[in-house]
Amino acid sequence: MISCCVVMNFKKPGKIDVVNLLPELDKMLFELLEDLSPEDWDRLTIAPKWRVKDVAVHLLDGNLRTLSMLRDNYYGETPENVHSYKDLVGFLNELNAGWVNATRRLSPKVIIDLLKVSGKEYCGFLTTLNLDEKAEFSVAWAGENESRNWFHIAREYTEKWHHQQQIRLAVGSEKKLLEEKWYLPYLETSVSALPYHYRNVEAKNKDLIKFIFHGETEKSWYLYYDKGWELLASTNQMPICEVRIGDDYAWKIFTKGMPKEEAIARSKIIGNKELGVKIFDLVAVMA
16 A cells, blocks of 8 residues: 655755856956947846946946945945835935936946956955855845845845846847856846745645746746745645746846736746746845
8 A cells, every 4th residue: 555645855945156157247248248339338228217338337336336335344325214125225226326327427448447347356355255154235135134145145146147137138139148057046046035025925834836947948946835935946745836937037027127917928827826926026136
């Protein structure tokens, strides 16, 4: 007689180490920008109101702010009346808009040169951090009040990845960053927000949702419910819901680059649709 009870085997996600990928990611950005025409620099991106040049200077701002705050302990402007996540996002949006407006007078060549100089300093600084120590800033969109440096750096990778991808999409060169070497760390970091994102979604104990991202290769993660949601990298348990999302638009979902209704229409939910649909309003950026 065969027992109906199956012991659940599972594996939790590990640390995401992208320190050595960041200089390579930057190098691809420099090569991309150096090949752009004046018309390309002025193309609109899927970032609201931002053109290619605006996204490029925003990446420069990320380098300079990290070096100023984390390396040099110089914070410049400090937020006032920030009492919530919404307040923090509003403050950051004001900083971003002010920087973009101030750098409109910079030429593409100056921007590229500054990106190269600051990028080298930025990547070098990250190698000095102990990955297991507490990060200066938590990854708020994943629901963390305190994060380790490895997760903070992974969050930085997602910032650099998705902004470069916004530029690539605008100029018709988006396929490169969808290669597994570059895309997998982006997805791994973004789906880390799933337990927090699903925190108010009710389920029964042992309910399992499988999320499949398909393109060049197939990548899967799971949410398991046991008095709360937990992210798994693999398991032998059968899911009650399976969500299939294409690589070419998964990143757009997580960065508010695609309407929720369109994302759902282009994807496939098998099983419990109420559980599966929640992923389509996950935002893995400060927005």
